[in-house]
Amino acid sequence: MIAIFFKRILVAIPVLLAVASITFFLIKIAPGGPFDADKAVSPQVLKNLNEAYNLDASNWEQYIDYMSGLLRGDLGPSFRFPGRSVTEMIATGLPVTFELAFYAILIALVMGIFSGVLAALKRNTFLDFIPMAVAMIGICVPTFLMGPLLVLIFGINLEILPVSGWGQLPGDKILPSLTLGFAYAAYIARLSRGGMLEVLNQDFIRTARAKGLTERMVVIKHAMQGGLIPVVSFLGPAIAGLLAGSFVVETIFQIPGLGRFYVEAAFNRDYTMILGTTIFFSVMIVFFNLMSDLAALWLNPRSRDVS
Amino acid sequence: MNNSLWSDALYRLSRNRAAMFGGFILILLIICAALAPWIAPYSYSYQNLSLGASPPSADHLLGTDVLGRDLLSRILYGARISLLVGFVATGVALIIGVSWGIIAGYIGGRVDSIMMRIVDILYGLPFIIFIILLMVIFGRNLWLLFGAIGAVEWLTMARIVRGQVIGLKNQEFVMAAKAMGVSNISMFRKHLLPNILGPIAVYATLTIPQVMLLEGFLSFLGLGIQPPMSSWGTLIKDGVESMEEFSWLLIYPGITFTITLFALNFFGDGLRDALDPKTSDN
Secondary structure: HHHHHHHHHHHHHHHHHHHHHHHHHHOOOOOOOOOOOOOOOOHHHHHHHHHOOOOOOOOOHHHHHHHHHHHOOOOOOOOOOOOOEEHHHHHHHHHHHHHHHHHHHHHHHHHHHHHHHHHHHOOOOOHHHHHHHHHHHHHHHHHHHHHOOOOOOOHHHOOOOOOOOOOOOOOOOOHHHHHHHHHHHHHHHHHHHHHHHHHHHHHHHHHHHHOOHHHHHHHHHHHHHHHOOOHHHHHHHHHHHHHHHHHHHHHHHHOOOHHHHHEEEEEOOHHHHHHHHHHHHHHHHHHHHHHHHHHHHHHHHHOOOOO | OOHHHHHHHHHHHOOOHHHHHEEEHHHHHOOOOOHHHHHHHOOOOOOOOOOOOOOOOOOOOOOEOOOOHHHHHHHHHHHHHHHHHHHHHHHHHHHHHHHHHHHHHHOOHHHHHHHHHHHHHOOOOOHHHHHHHHHHHHHHHHHHHHHHEEEHHHHHHHHHHHHHHHHHOOOOHHHHHHHHHHHHHHHHHHHHHHHHHHHHHHHHHHHHHHHHHHHHHHHHHHOOOOOOOOOOOHHHHHHHHHOOOHHHHHHHHHHHHHHHHHHHHHHHHHHHHHHHHHHHOO
16 A cells, blocks of 8 residues: 555656646747736837846746745746735635635535435335436536536525625535535436446345345445445546636635636636646645555555455 | 448447437538528628617517527538537547557557657646647747647547557458558558448547537637637627526527537547447446
8 A cells, every 4th residue: 555655746746846837838839928918018128028027038947936835835026916825826826716616526525425315225216216316417417507506496485595706605615515515426326326236246244144234234344445436536537627617616606715726717817826726626636646546546445456 | 451340339329329329410400500501591790780689579589699690591501610629629629539549559669659658748738728829929820720729639449449459450351461461551541441431430429529619608708709709608708798688699609619529529439439339227
């Protein structure tokens, strides 16, 4: 386990450095400078700005400068919001996005595992068909449609929940979390149903039943541990998807999180912000993938001895 | 090509009602999209400003948007862009993924482990962000969108194809062909490719809805298709902006998009079950 962990970390570091470098040079070849605003800036001001942000130096010097800053956790100043650093902006947006993602994952796990396990146990009854049909809807209705529809129903027509914001009105966290969580609940339901069906046919389940354990014990203690491994493996890649989902959800509900900052930076061509958040997202995703792989490995007794 | 495999599969597919229904909807959509200039009641850019946003009526079956443009026509023209992105980007993914997988699987050894290592590494990166990055840097251009999405979606295809090729490589007919001195190119074309068409077809069908979702996502954020062109993603985006007063502008494009995704998923699942009866149990 520990050896695998260090091996994976050793691979991840050069990959992340490569990502940072490629992103840096991609942004350098982007047409248009950061100060090509709607209003023309006088040449003198432009020169001062370039000097202040060290844009007159050669690309290599800037690269070395940026990368050494990166190692110290300094992602440089934002080009669009004078006086604020990218690190600062990530630090403001991150807790909000984390909270949103946490609620979404929680909703997805509870709804998904419950309905998936139930569907597997009651296979080919309406307790199987109905959750699986709902799951298909969850997979086919994209987040950017689900969010507005929920707003339309609960916010505008029924007027029982706020339509936007985060932590300002009571209950305004419900719709965003539900929007983001629903698609994952659907995937998790399908994965846990499939995983459970596979495990329930195996000999050790028959043994457990033969020992006279109650059905509840068989399911909870024996079947779920193996049946839910696919769900654990899915969680790592799901974090990457949650991130993309947070771009949409934070835009729809006007939530001041990292996802919305990123989309705004993309519109404003705030290059340092884009660069910084891209690197930050990459680090996070590589980390979560590693964690979910290790958790799946740890849960599966068959893979413990291997390598 | 093994005829009985394909006719068996076709038979099983024709027995699967959900898949047949999905296929029927898809064919209908493709015909509508292809014939949009002839069957659409209005041009997608024809504005009737005096009309403004009007609810569905006899003249405008699905109503009009805030600029007085006929929604049905815009959905029909949007189908062209959305389906085009779906098919072309999947094609790009297919070309890269299949070549990558065949080469890695067939050559094997160190080349294989390096090539698959690259795939593993790319898998772990947040690609959606790179697509956004490319769109920001190089401008929002339709061809770039095809390329960028295709360049992201090929990874799973490469893995599937590689696995299949490794399975085939040790079979007698491939060894025999090799012993007879068949060149690599015709080995790929005549012996390997025809035998992995099944999994490729299945995965391609299931990639199309993913790609369409990705395009919808980018267009929704305003980073995909740019006006005056419209895809279903941009129509949904416009619909969201005015949904409080004119909810039909969100609901009809939304229904169209969802039905299409349903149809593609059902058809893809049915195709998989038909070609590989072993997996249909789960």
